[in-house]
Amino acid sequence: MRQIAATAVVDPKAELGERVEIGPGCVIGPRVRLGDGSRLGPNVVIVGDTVVGEENVFYSGCVIGTPPQDLKHDGAETLLRIGNRNVFREHVTVHTGTVLGGGVTTIGHHNQFQIGAHIAHDVTLGNHCVLSNAVQVAGHVHIEDYVNVAAMTGIHQFVTVGRYAFIAGLTRCTTDVPPFLILHFDGTLTGVNLRGLARWGFSEQECDQLRRVYRQLFPRRGREQEARGPQTLLEMLFSRRARRGALPLKRRIEEVEAGGDLDEHSRYLLAFLKRSLTDGKYGRYLEAIRRDSSLPPPAFYAREAEPPATPTEPIAPPAAARYGEAVS
16 A cells, blocks of 8 residues: 655656655655655655666665756766665765767665765665765766765765775775775775675685785885775776886786685775776776767867847836835
């Protein structure tokens, strides 16, 4: 049985599943499909070509399925697809895709988006992720499964965040984030996400191997380096000189691979790093395959601003009126 508040505005063309609850002040557009058991708190707006799976929960003030904030967007109909059992806390915003980005923003299952989080156009987000308060995810970002992003983090467009990664709060994330690792707020990689891996059922042997691989890839060298912390991934990708005789990251990856006896998680970590290093641009793999960088700018970029037409006659101000008198 559906429960729809009297003050909710639900378009007759919207498709509502069973046991859907829609709170007061909600607005549901004509192309929206809500799966069974979805619950909307007060003042939730869901519009656009948006398909919501089963048992999703939207708290007060969420705005879902509005057009992308992209100057290339020309008003074409694009999509938003949301899986099952996600939680969208207060004031979360999610946009549809763009034509050049594939036309669809995709969210998987069992994710939690905390207060004020934003998911921009063409984002692909996997399963079992947590985006804490005020996390801002730019367009074309790919976030894999089991990722935890702490509060007030900004993720640059075209970044890929690997599975089981942890990003600390207040981080400016401008390069791909390797899977299984921790990204500190200053952009440095600080170790393996051991606590998160244990929580998701990784064995002690699997964690130990990832830790050994990490130490081979990102060795500490002397007190100065230990005090400074590991280099940022961007520095390691583009530094032209070795530090204290250390091997470049690419050579270290080759040495780890040559050692053999790696499980699937370690192999995936190495493959991810190689992709960002050799195939990526600015440390972002998706940046290298973007399809809009070679296009000319939209017309409104190049067009000079036209001055407003000067009226031939001055516009008369409205007639003054005393309080309570009508003005014709």
